[in-house]
Amino acid sequence: MMDGVSLNTDPVVDDDADADEFEIEGDCGMAECISQSGVIQGENPLPPVVGMEFDSYEDVYYFYNCYAKEQGFGVRVSNTWYRKTKERYRGKLSCSSAGFKKKSEANRPRPETRTGCPAMIKFRLMENKRWRIIEVELDHNHLISPVSGKFYKSHKLLGIGTKRALQLDSAEEVQKVRLFRTVVIDVEGNGSVEISSGEFRSSHNQTSQLRLKDGDAQAIHNYFSHLQLIDPNFFYVVDLNEKGCLRNLFWSNTRSRVAYGYFGDVVAVDTTCLKDKYQVPLVSFIGVNHHGQSVLLGCGLLAGDTIEACTWLFRAWLTCMLGRPPQVIITDQCRTLQAAVADVFPRAFHCLCLPRIMQKVPEKLGGLYEYASIRMALNNAVYYSLRPEEFEATWEDMIHHYGLRNHVWLQMLYEDCRKWVPVYLKEIFLAGMLPTRPNEVVESFFDGYLDKHTSLKEFLDKYDQALQANHQLEVLADMESRNSGFMLQSRCYFELQLAKLYTNNILRKFETEVEGMYSCFCTRQINGEGEVITYMVREQIEVDGNRRESRGFEVLYKATEMEVLCVCGLFNFKGYLCRHALSVLHQNGIEEIPPQYVVSRWRKDVKRSYVLNHSNGGIDINNPVHRYDHLYKCIMQVVEEGRKSEVRYKDTVQALDQILKKLNLVEGRL
Structure with a gap:
């Protein structure tokens, strides 16, 4: 069973009715809201969990009834609590075998069919006027079978339910939703994107629920229950359709949520599995x-890959990250994703993944006459243009020369060129997440753990393996950067400077630019008027894989501000200065990289603790959940510090042992 508590600030205890409230037992509580709607249909409804919310009393009944039919038991309303205003404020739904029938004085009383079954859910009306499940018992004391479900009356009397809508337009709502262990959200009605008829797939043409195999829903439930036990800040959101079946799902653990605080400036959305x-x-x-x-x-x-589904997912993720959007978001070229990004992240710069676009070239252009020449011309326009006007001219020449004016895919690429062609992205900091050179590829985070034929159960098993392997790589890289010196290939001042600051992996990439300074054979000033001086740096570069040619790169230098800007744009693409800018600094006698070009996200001396630090004030020491979460945060900080060296590890173990002994002594005195 999921957590027995809700982290919402509203009280959820099942207290006794107040003086102005009264209780009604039995099925009469649902008599006025049940309508004839046939037998429930659908597969794998999620089990009820504490924290789920619904728009109405009827929605709770519908959801639990769907789950009951799938499991093979009936549902009845055990109790409904009313205020004197006749407003319902609390309810209890039970297995139809709950309790026992009253003894009859008839000569031939009917045999007892109830077993006192404890399976039930309790729910109540919250201050936000939504109904929240506050207590769940899933275990039965009798055999249940899905085959028998069709014989229960409750499965033929069902009120059509709806989903609650999650509004994320205010900080208050974001904070409120963040505190839920489990919520059900839907994006319908949260604003729409104007689109042409037929441009995108409609949700009505897609399946309205995940295609789950037998046991998949239970596997998800069990896995998430386990994660919540070991990670109190594990966050997940489910989206159920009108039949109570799982439609969309989002989750994130504490480490991911904290990592976003450090590295959330640029985020890529990988939809390969969905598209393929x-x-x-x-x-x-x-x-x-x-x-x-x-x-x-x-x-x-x-x-499905609908606008509604993608918008729902983006809103769920944004809620998990406390409403802080990234500065840049990278996706595949897809009208559905573009519409969802524009709706949920209107202030973020939306880039399209260049390598994935270029991977489609053989499929989209492979059948054309002179394909090899067309591809070479396309590469020249995309990868080797240094200015927008140069790209425009090269693209137009390709279109005209090969008669591609009416090619639909190329037309669509050109319409979006400001989102994926490197020459238009030079002012956007991309942190190396968008490869901008030929033959660079984007690897999936789950490469080696997930393929087209991997089942959901297999993936859940491998999911932890992927995270642990990734974590281990980071820990090893941390140790290497802090404890072992970087083997410098040169005695360049710039390299010596960053070797003290940057992690080794970033230094290896920067070293390529330091070595590249030697291929810059001519650095000359071409304009010296005013504060900004223009230099032309010439370099031998490789073109088309095996041909080399001399190219000139224009570099602007402002001595008073120690600012340097190269037309190649490498600093924003990768996060470190290019060989052309370094050559200009060197020519001007600058021995250290100016501080504005030392990026803090690459530093090895920044302490990064993967412990979620909520900013919602102090804790209530009378609340066991608050005590647990606060102690967990404190101990994880100790773990992060203790793992950094053998000496720290031994000191940490010794200190923890002393704490446990002290706590045992205190307990013995009580």
Whole structure:
């Protein structure tokens, strides 16, 4: 069973009725709201868990009834609590075998069919006028079978339920939703995106629930229950359809949520599994850490690639991250994703993943005459243009020369060129997450753990393995950067400076630029008027894989502010200065990289503690949940510090042992 408490600030105890309230027992509590709607249909409804919320009393009944039919038992209303205003404020739904019938004085009384079954849910009306499940018991004291479900009366009398809508328009709502262990959200009615008829897939043409196999829903439930026990800040959100079946799902652990605080400036959304029709329709939110390694920032499962589903997922993820959107979000080229991003992240810069676009070239253009020449021309326009006007001219020349004016895919690419062509992205900091050179690829976070044929149960088993492997790589890289010196290939001042500050992985990448300074054979001033001086740096570069040519790179330098800007844009693309800018600094006698070009996200001396630090004030020491969460946060800080060296580890173990002995002594005195 899920947590027996709700983390919402509203009281959820099942207290006795007040003087102005009264209770009604039995099925009469539902008599006025049940309508004829046929037998329930649908597969794998989620089990009820504490914290689920619904718009109405009837919705709770409908949801529990769907679950009951799937499991093979009937439902009846055990109790309904009313205020004197005849407003319902609390209810209890039980298995139809709950309790016992009253003894009859008839000569031939009917045999007892009830068993006193404890299975039930309790729910109550909260201050936000939504009904929340506050207590759950899933175990029965009798055999249940899905086959027998069709014989229960409750499965043929059912009120049509709806889903509650999650409004994320205010900080208050974000804070409130963040405190839920489990919530049910839907994005319908949260604003729409104007689109042309037929441009996107409609949700009515898609399945309205996840395609789950037998036992998948229970596997999700069990796995998430386990995670909540070991991670008190584990966050997940479920979206149920009108039949109570799982439609969309999002989750994120504490480490991912904290990592977003450090590395959430640029986020990529990987929808490969969803687009390529994997058995697991996974969507991953990915960032990059201080070593340039991928870091997971959350996951979701979607029933379909519709605007509604993507918008729901983005809102769920944004809620998990306390309403703080990224500065840049990277996705595949997809009208559905573009509409959802525009709706949920209107202030973020939306980039399209260049490598994934170029991977489609053989499929989209492979059948054309002179394909090899067309591809070479496309590469030249995309990768080697230094200014927008140069790209425009090269693109137009390609379109005209090869007669591609009416090619639909190329037209669509050109319409979106400001979102994926590197020459238009030079002013956007991308932290190395958007490869901008030929033959660079984007690897999925779950490469090696997930393929088209991996089942959901297998994925849940491998999910932890992937996270642990990623965590281990980060820990090893931390140890290498802090404890072992970086083997410098040169004695360049710039390299010596950053070797004291940056992690080794980033230094290796920067070292390529230091070595590249030697291929810059000419650095000359071409304009010296005013404060800004213009330099032309010439370099031998490789073009088309095996041909080299001399290119000139314009670099602007402002001595008073120690500012340097190269036309290649590498600093914003990768997060470190290029060889052309370094050459200009060197020519001007600058021996250290100016501080504005030393990026803190790459530093190895920044302490990063993967412990979630809520900013909602102090704790209530009378609340056991608050005590647990606060102690967990404190002990995780100790763990983070204790793991950094063998000496610290031994001191930590000794200190913890002393604490336990002290606590045992205190308990013995009580």
